[in-house]
Amino acid sequence: MTSKVAVIRCDSYDEEQVYKAVKEGIALIGGLECIVPKSDRILFKPNLLNKAAPDKAVTTHPSVFDAVIRLFKEQGYDNMFYGDSPGNPTNPEKIAEGCGIKQVGEKYGLKYGEFNKGKTVNFPEGRFVKQFEISEGALEADAIINVCKMKTHQLGRITGGVKNLLGCVYGLNKGMCHAKFPDPESFGKMLVDLSRYLAPKLHIMDGIVAMEGNGPFSGTQVNMNVLLISTDPVALDAVFCKLINLDPSLVPTIKYGEEFGLGKYRDEDLEILGAEVSDLIKADFDVSREAARAGKWQNLSVVRSLLLKKPVIMAEKCIKCGVCVDACPVEGKAMYFKDDKRQNPPLYRYDKCIRCYCCQEMCPEKAITVKTPALGKLLIYKK
Numbered sequence: 043m044t045s046k047v048a049v050i051r052c053d054s055y056d057e058e059q060v061y062k063a064v065k066e067g068i069a070l071i072g073g074l075e076c077i078v079p080k081s082d083r084i085l086f087k088p089n090l091l092n093k094a095a096p097d098k099a100v101t102t103h104p105s106v107f108d109a110v111i112r113l114f115k116e117q118g119y120d121n122m123f124y125g126d127s128p129g130n131p132t133n134p135e136k137i138a139e140g141c142g143i144k145q146v147g148e149k150y151g152l153k154y155g156e157f158n159k160g161k162t163v164n165f166p167e168g169r170f171v172k173q174f175e176i177s178e179g180a181l182e183a184d185a186i187i188n189v190c191k192m193k194t195h196q197l198g199r200i201t202g203g204v205k206n207l208l209g210c211v212y213g214l215n216k217g218m219c220h221a222k223f224p225d226p227e228s229f230g231k232m233l234v235d236l237s238r239y240l241a242p243k244l245h246i247m248d249g250i251v252a253m254e255g256n257g258p259f260s261g262t263q264v265n266m267n268v269l270l271i272s273t274d275p276v277a278l279d280a281v282f283c284k285l286i287n288l289d290p291s292l293v294p295t296i297k298y299g300e301e302f303g304l305g306k307y308r309d310e311d312l313e314i315l316g317a318e319v320s321d322l323i324k325a326d327f328d329v330s331r332e333a334a335r336a337g338k339w340q341n342l343s344v345v346r347s348l349l350l351k352k353p354v355i356m357a358e359k360c361i362k363c364g365v366c367v368d369a370c371p372v373e374g375k376a377m378y379f380k381d382d383k384r385q386n387p388p389l390y391r392y393d394k395c396i397r398c399y400c401c402q403e404m405c406p407e408k409a410i411t412v413k414t415p416a417l418g419k420l421l422i423y424k425k
């Protein structure tokens with residue numbers, strides 16, 4: 043059986059326009075009632091990486107979130123809530139408010155779920171990971187509706203459907219996932235098993251204004267004018283790849299997504315409905331397209347230090363807030379303030395740094411970029 047992906051052109055966040063696009067897309071893949079039983083307790087899961095205005099393309103746009111909830115309401119669903127555990131997990135609701143998402147929840151009378159508490163769950167079917175720390179909010183849902191964002195990501199190349207589910211892991215456990223699965227391949231496998239465990243029933247990707255370059259927080263907004271909708275997160279992400287001219291097999295969550303039976307990505311396994319993909323392709327979308335050849339060697343400190351892309355602070359932008367240091371999941375920290383004073387930007391201990399890029403992801407000032415060492419360009423990253 044093929045995986046259906048609806049590709050709906052939508053060139054503005056005008057609420058009515060977005061609503062019509064979401065409605066059309068869901069109808070194309072079979073309609074809500076075929077996907078989510080009316081009796082289900084439904085969690086709407088946006089991307090709430092960190093506090094950012096909706097037009098920055100960091101988080102799911104409120105218009106898309108609004109359209110999805112409105113459609114469920116209008117079709118008679120009434121047992122619904124929303125939530126996410128952001129990258130900065132200290133106060134999820136405050137971040138939701140800063141992104142305009144909480145206001146949508148309030149408009150429809152939806153409560154924010156419990157995303158700062160959770161429990162250890164066993165997943166014997168896991169192909170790579172058999173245990174997760176999942177938030178109570180995600181555990182109490184019968185159906186998760188994944189309302190994700192189209193963005194680049196330094197570790198996994200893209201963040202779309204599969205990666206967005208990391209927000210169902212509560213609090214600082216997300217950082218621990220990076221420490222435990224430091225390289226893109228193992229992190230991707232973990233995400234695929236997490237997605238298999240959570241098994242959202244529907245994925246809706248906000249790609250009206252996407253993020254390219256130094257994502258997922260510090261990149262550049264780019265008009266992609268599209269919404270993608272599917273019940274298969276691998277197929278959804280694969281169509282995202284088509285739109286940005288990226289080989290999907292280079293994305294670990296797609297490669298292992300197929301291997302572990304989460305979904306499909308090959309052309310012959312996809313049924314693309316709605317708009318013509320060729321009309322929406324942005325071939326020069328700024329995303330990492332080179333094949334990385336470090337393989338398992340990248341877990342050796344010397345290989346990482348000499349060859350792999352590394353986070354670098356742009357001192358002129360740094361306000362010495364220390365968010366990056368707090369976000370670093372490495373025991374003993376791979377970055378620090380000299381003499382414990384905040385007179386200068388933090389310094390890196392590159393020999394300890396596992397290249398998870400959490401610091402780059404969480405810097406509120408977009409002061410951290412990622413650079414490839416000259417030797418890495420020669421030996422590891424192949425154009």
Ligand code: SF4
Pocket residue numbers: 355359360361362363364365366367387388404405406407408409410
């Ligand atoms: S998070 Fe950004 S602004 Fe804050 S100390 Fe780190 S680099 Fe500087």
Ligand code: SF4
Pocket residue numbers: 353369370371372375376377390394395396397398399400401402
């Ligand atoms: S310094 Fe940054 S990239 Fe390196 S391990 Fe810490 S958070 Fe990850």
